[in-house]
Amino acid sequence: MTSYTTSSFKAELNERGWRLTPQRETILKIFQDLPKGEHLSAEELYLRLQEESNISISLSTIYRTLKLMSRLGILRELEFGEGHKHYELNQPQPYHHHHLICVKCNKTIEFKNDSILKIGAKTAKKEGYHLLDCQLTIHAICPSCQRALLPV
Template identity: 65%
Template sequence: MPPYTSASLKSELNARGWRLTPQREKILQIFQNLSQGTHLSAEELHNLLDARGEGISLSTIYRSVKLMARMGILRELELAEGHKHYELNHPHPHHHHHLVCIQCNKTLEFNNDSILKQSLRQCEKEGFQLIDCQLTVMAVCPEAIRMGWPSALPSNWACTRSISERHA
């Protein structure tokens, strides 16, 4: 799957009977310009667009990211925060998976070609076309374990990492 441009998104949307709205184009541009490893929730995307003076409603953002995820442009991720996050769906070799701490939500990306290869083999066997392959491993980070997770971890404990690290 090639990286998406505004022109390729427009072409694919038109082929499906939809159109490339200015809002969809701005959302794509945000994801294209994110640093690798950054995942955004719809709310975070809304706040980012709002800070840039873009008047895109949260409901439009929800509909747009869902549509782009169904098309395979964005990856919809189930991380530990209790709501979905999104990232640009880069083709192989940038394909990756996620290791998520259920206590502090720290998310690390990792590569594993055997997961992708097995997924491709299964798709070929069944006549499917692979859109995305993702494995999310839910775990507990070393800091939470050192602090006594689960029973001795204070109820008000917060990981000492900065907020910016949590989505990196």
């Protein structure tokens, strides 16, 4: 897994015959500047771009760009059980992490477990695959929501 810069993103796109458009560069920059642990949906990214950017990007362009960046391994596509996907920059170790999500309140905890990544990398290598991402998402009920479910 590589940490992506604008130049590495541009090189990867050029290799496939695509261009680094101002829209793609702006979206990459937003994800590079996200605080650790923050994830964005396409709609949240759209709102942020409207507030912070002087570049107009349609929601359909955002969806296509997020899908492209996920396929390239630049972004991690995350399912938090909310009916839509979230995205974050795909960071190499030691920042690689997994998610524990409460199915009641959607509280999300990030955690590290190197054995999960090692198993994923070993399996991919054995089968001749190039690993882009390895993630574990655990859906559970947090202690607060468990207490709320108990009869009084």
